[in-house]
Amino acid sequence: MAEEHKRIGFLLEELKSNDWKVREDAAELLGEVGEPNAVEHLIEALEDNDWHVREAAALSLAIFEDERTIEPLIRLMDDKKANVRYGAAIGLSMVGDQRAVDVLEKATADENSVVRKVAKLALKEVKNRL
Template sequence: MKFFIRNLKNDQWRVREESAEALGEIGDKLAVEPLIEILNDENWHVREAAALSLGILDDSTAMEPLINMLQDEKDSVRYGAALALSSVGDNSAINNLKLAANDESLMVRQIAEFAIEEINSRTLE
């Protein structure tokens, strides 16, 4: 795991992207903070991979940074953030997801609606 965390700072964006994906697959919560840090990466592929991995890791520490990613310039990143929030989010994410449900991108709108349903279903349990 340390290998992948170290590679989040690699000069090659593909290495950073693949490392972010691998950290999600490994599933160790020690990767949460390093993944949050690269949500500001200059490359949207890396930001998207980090968001999706944070959703897999399902740690509430990532909720606020993921909410911020709903404003990303790239629709794929907004999609990844909304999908991650379907796992990580709680009721405090709902208003931001409602805004995302009006996104210009159809895929973002659909996944935001899904995330809202997921969060609501968890609060009913």
Template sequence: MEIIKIAAIYLCNELTFVVMTPHGLTNVSLLEEEKNIDGLILALTDPMFPVRGDAAKALGKIGDPHAVEPLIGILTDDPKDLVRGLAAQALGQIGDSRAIGPLIASVNTDLSPFARFYSALALGEFPDDGVVVQLLEVLGGDPDNNVRIAALASLRKQTSEM
């Protein structure tokens, strides 16, 4: 088994993960700075969850719609709730309507309150009557108080945009 070394470095006052793998160096901040969408999408498959999470955040900041499908894959399939939550946040930042169904599924079925919280917040970025109905259901039925608060914040955003 090859050892993967992680070095945390400070770049622009933000903690960034640089991962040395047998395939080379993955520096998510550099990929983000270069707006290298393909490189960031590839980083979503990295075996190290901090790299996947940083890649999801970077893709959300850039806002390129080409990242929507790979981020949906992360939202539905990543084993780490942190990464699923960051993918939800990124999908909300991008604002592509293809994300609505997967975000609704996540807020209703993900076992992690963290992932449901960020899915509920992300849904606030989509002015849609169906989203409002789903957020009302979350507000009335999610067992986690923080998820309900996120749903309420998204509902407030929705109603202020109508």
């Protein structure tokens, strides 16, 4: 167990790296590990300067199905990068919160076809969870 805590601590530190790729990898791995203590750190990573990190954090947050992620993911649906909006839609789909409905409905008309498709699927999933 102590070894697991060391690895989690290492990944949380890596989220602060100067290298965007290291931060992206750390965000992805934190989602794979499913460490609940990582949620707040991943929410912070949604505001990273690099879109790769924002996308990875959004996708990782989907694993946790935590209502604390709803508002930050909703804000991310306005991101300039389609990949980030895609990640946010996936994250929103996994919580099933009424607050996600309006933003996902709006995203079904997104300029990016992949975001539109994922938003439609996410909207269906959210409604199924309500």
